[in-house]
Amino acid sequence: MGKQWQEVAALTHQEAAEAAGEIMLRYGAQGVAFESDALIREAMANQWGDYFPELSGDQRVMIKAYFHVPKNAAQLNQIQREIEALSGFGLQVGQVELTARIISEADWADAWKQYYHPVRIGRVVIEPSWEPMANPQADAVVVVLDPGMAFGTGTHPTTAMCIEALQDHSLQGRTVWDIGTGSGILAITAAKLGAGEVRAVDTDPVAVEVCRENAARNGVEISCGRGSLPGLPGKADLIVANIIADVIIELMPAAAAKLTSRGVFLASGVIHSRAADVANAASENGFTVTRRMEQGEWVCFELQQRRTG
Secondary structure (H helix, E strand, O other): OOOEEEEEEEEEOHHHHHHHHHHHHHOOOOEEEEEOHHHHHHHHHOOOOOOOOOOOOOOOEEEEEEEOOOOOHHHHHHHHHHHHHHHHHOOOOOOOEEEEEEEEHHHHHHHHHHHOOOEEEOOEEEEEOOOOOOOOOOOOEEEEEOOOOOOOOOOOHHHHHHHHHHHOOOOEOOEEEEEOOOOOHHHHHHHHOOEOEEEEEEOOHHHHHHHHHHHHHHOOOOEEEEOOHHHOOOOEEEEEEEOOHHHHHHHHHHHHHHEEEEEEEEEEEEEHHHHHHHHHHHHHOOEEEEEEEEEOOEEEEEEEEOOOO
16 A cells, blocks of 8 residues: 555635645645636736636635645644734735645555646746656747645746846856745756856745755755745845745845846735835835736736945
């Protein structure tokens, strides 16, 4: 008999989905999957891939997390309370519905495969490790991931906008930092686009290990470690953070201090209702908004330090 896994599923409002997934990972989930009609529509509208699941008709997002060591009733209640508490960070959560069931390892593997297929964003192709894209363009930049491990597969609009923005910068020989790296997708993309030095950090030790595994899978040199922006030594030419608005606002002073002259800060994971707060914090810390990207309810800012003198 194969290994058994516990699948914990939580239904929440779209605004809280990404943060809810991070909570699941902190509790030891080996991977999370996001299912929603909104994500499918965004992917279809922007042609992020060639395969799209059927629409369910539900306006909420389903977050499915997979645990090797099952959580007991008290732990499941604590997870639900922490997801509900996200409303205190300005996120709309809605009524959280949380369920759990035991599935076999084979079923778990099949669950990943039905949701993750090759995704094309500009000339960057994100491939699940088991399913290469058929006939990619000759100049395609291919990033191979095991999406069953940590957040960051390229299917979420916040990640896709960052990948699009990275392609619009000359990264050759540049220093790039990825804050809250998750699967390492943005750090790996930067390295494959020619960045000279790439550093990826995350507060979650599981994400750090996943980032290292995916970096090795792609044959790129990336420094993956546990931590956050304020603790990094030196300066970067480009900093990317795909997190949530409150964390980005907290990181703004450190980003201003640690960027090189005319350095760029890509700030994503911002829900539309919090965009003004992020823009105000950017201005207060000496940044100018040089580009604002939007996909559905999500906003990605490209920020650059204002010239002085």
